Amino acid sequence: MADRLHALAYDVGTTSTKTCLYALDRTVTLVDSASSAYPLRILPSGGAEQDPEDWWNAMRATTHEVLGRAGISAASIGALSFCCQMQGLVLVDAQGRPLRPAMSYMDQRAVAQWRRGMASGLRIAGLNARKLLLSLMITGGASASVKDPVWKYTWVRENEPEVFARVHAWLDVREYLLLRCTDSLIMTEDSANATFLYDSRPGRRGWSSALLSAFGVDPRHMPRVTPCTAVVGHLTAAAAEDLGLARGTPVVAGGGDVTMMAVGTGCVTPGDAHVYVGTSGWVSRVLARRSVDLDHFIGSLIAAPPGCYNYIGEQETSGKCLEWVRDHLALDEIGIYQEQHKVPDRSDGGTATLLEYLDRVVQETEAGSGGALFAPWLHGNRSPFEDPNARGMFFNIGLDTGKRKLIRAVVEGIAYHKRWILECIEEKTSPIQSVRFAGGGAVADGTCQVLADVTGKRVEAVRSPQNAGAAGAALVCGIALGQVPDFPSAAGLVSVRKTYLPDPRTTAVHERGFQVYKNLYPSNKRNFALLNAPRIPAE
Numbered sequence: 430m431a432d433r434l435h436a437l438a439y440d441v442g443t444t445s446t447k448t449c450l451y452a453l454d455r456t457v458t459l460v461d462s463a464s465s466a467y468p469l470r471i472l473p474s475g476g477a478e479q480d481p482e483d484w485w486n487a488m489r490a491t492t493h494e495v496l497g498r499a500g501i502s503a504a505s506i507g508a509l510s511f512c513c514q515m516q517g518l519v520l521v522d523a524q525g526r527p528l529r530p531a532m533s534y535m536d537q538r539a540v541a542q543w544r545r546g547m548a549s550g551l552r553i554a555g556l557n558a559r560k561l562l563l564s565l566m567i568t569g570g571a572s573a574s575v576k577d578p579v580w581k582y583t584w585v586r587e588n589e590p591e592v593f594a595r596v597h598a599w600l601d602v603r604e605y606l607l608l609r610c611t612d613s614l615i616m617t618e619d620s621a622n623a624t625f626l627y628d629s630r631p632g633r634r635g636w637s638s639a640l641l642s643a644f645g646v647d648p649r650h651m652p653r654v655t656p657c658t659a660v661v662g663h664l665t666a667a668a669a670e671d672l673g674l675a676r677g678t679p680v681v682a683g684g685g686d687v688t689m690m691a692v693g694t695g696c697v698t699p700g701d702a703h704v705y706v707g708t709s710g711w712v713s714r715v716l717a718r719r720s721v722d723l724d725h726f727i728g729s730l731i732a733a734p735p736g737c738y739n740y741i742g743e744q745e746t747s748g749k750c751l752e753w754v755r756d757h758l759a760l761d762e763i764g765i766y767q768e769q770h771k772v773p774d775r776s777d778g779g780t781a782t783l784l785e786y787l788d789r790v791v792q793e794t795e796a797g798s799g800g801a802l803f804a805p806w807l808h809g810n811r812s813p814f815e816d817p818n819a820r821g822m823f824f825n826i827g828l829d830t831g832k833r834k835l836i837r838a839v840v841e842g843i844a845y846h847k848r849w850i851l852e853c854i855e856e857k858t859s860p861i862q863s864v865r866f867a868g869g870g871a872v873a874d875g876t877c878q879v880l881a882d883v884t885g886k887r888v889e890a891v892r893s894p895q896n897a898g899a900a901g902a903a904l905v906c907g908i909a910l911g912q913v914p915d916f917p918s919a920a921g922l923v924s925v926r927k928t929y930l931p932d933p934r935t936t937a938v939h940e941r942g943f944q945v946y947k948n949l950y951p952s953n954k955r956n957f958a959l960l961n962a963p964r965i966p967a968e
Contacts, residue, residue: 434912437509438902443708448491451903457922461499463491477535492672508679508906512898513603515685518581523597532581537817539580569719570728572625599650611662616652618731619688657684658909681909683902693901694865695923697916706870710747712850725813725853734916742812742850750805791875794837797938803842818961844883845946863887867897881929888929
């Protein structure tokens with residue numbers, strides 16, 4: 430490997446941006462990091478929106494903070510790249526300015542558009558047969574969810590025609606930030622694939638005119654597509670001044686969160702699998718060819734390593750459930766703990782300490798949570814069933830079910846859901862013996878052990894798991910600039926913090942709990958619809 434490379438990786442998530450400064454030589458080493466939060470507006474209509482300027486302001490503040498604290502000069506930054514949330518919609522005008530708030534991957538207001546576009550005519554598995562079969566053949570997936578980007582695009586066209594008339598380009602979150610940095614209008618292959626309008630077949634890569642026509646998308650709105658390792662441009666003078674970096678710094682395309690997380694966990698070879706527990710969550714496995722499981726809403730996206738695909742099943746709210754526990758369920762526990770142990774408030778840096786306490790509660794509470802189960806569907810779900818109306822629930826609570834059992838039940842519920850997706854992936858591929866674990870959930874020993882016990886898999890928590898996506902973006906910088914020879918070499922730079930093996934003493938109780946857990950959704954699907962389905966007037 431060549432001399433040390435310093436790279437900035439921007440991890441742009443749902444509720445905050447984290448800027449990570451990495452040094453790449455014999456390992457990928459986190460030098461410093463800083464985070465800045467911003468709002469996610471949840472609208473009564475099912476909308477979920479953000480202001481793109483919030484992302485940029487967060488990048489600017491955290492870049493200055495990291496460079497200042499690390500004592501690294503702007504000139505020493507060899508490249509920058511991104512790991513970003515996916516399947517958002519940022520519509521920009523001819524000057525590259527956002528025309529409206531960005532629509533998050535969580536936005537589910539386009540129910541009427543989805544019904545007309547995908548749930549009408551001759552159907553297979555409840556979906557329009559012609560569009561479904563065409564999409565599967567060309568993209569390896571389909572716009573089967575109301576949250577998929579094409580329905581957001583259609584919603585704007587139908588509900589905000591004056592905005593839509595000024596649209597110059599359809600971008601995702603990262604693509605907007607790349608444009609802001611370089612004035613280059615591009616989209617990476619994984620983001621393009623996630624629109625389900627891009628031909629992902631080997632040798633045929635490109636926007637599909639058949640699908641653009643079928644879904645009513647203007648081809649002039651679709652940007653040029655490039656691999657994640659491409660240097661898409663260099664920092665403009667304006668962007669460099671704003672960020673406090675050197676003009677002309679190479680900007681590497683990077684990828685979506687799933688794509689970069691796979692690289693950052695060292696999962697770059699067919700058969701490798703990783704589990705992510707952050708705000709959302711997923712299970713992903715690297716494959717050498719496309720695969721799709723329409724029954725369980727698992728599909729393939731183009732991966733960073735050439736010729737590979739990430740086969741992914743997503744859970745809409747994963748670590749978000751742990752935040753909910755901390756903020757709503759565990760307040761009394763935390764209050765008592767703070768009073769007895771003089772823990773500082775969150776604003777004084779006490780958040781990690783409080784989460785460590787909750788993790789200790791998980792470890793000290795019996796496996797199976799005394800029979801209590803939790804369904805982690807706080808904002809609907811995507812895989813192995815797709816239903817925006819699904820919501821969380823506690824089940825089988827008794828007189829002896831206290832808060833500690835409820836807290837552990839939430840962690841077990843997240844793990845049960847990951848096992849469900851894992852088993853669906855194994856049905857289409859082959860048995861999985863071990864998984865890499867990343868995201869904020871992988872920091873906690875209790876959560877790691879529960880995941881191992883519930884899934885029966887060897888769980889390898891990577892070092893600095895909450896920054897694995899950013900590490901992937903830094904490694905991509907190394908590959909783009911020739912500092913890292915290839916993706917297998919990049920995987921060799923990723924280290925494991927700790928390995929967790931299943932405890933056979935918990936097998937019976939988790940097997941019983943898992944069987945009941947899988948019954949919770951089909952038993953309540955109709956009730957979720959009665960309570961939560963939007964009332965769409967007949968057309």
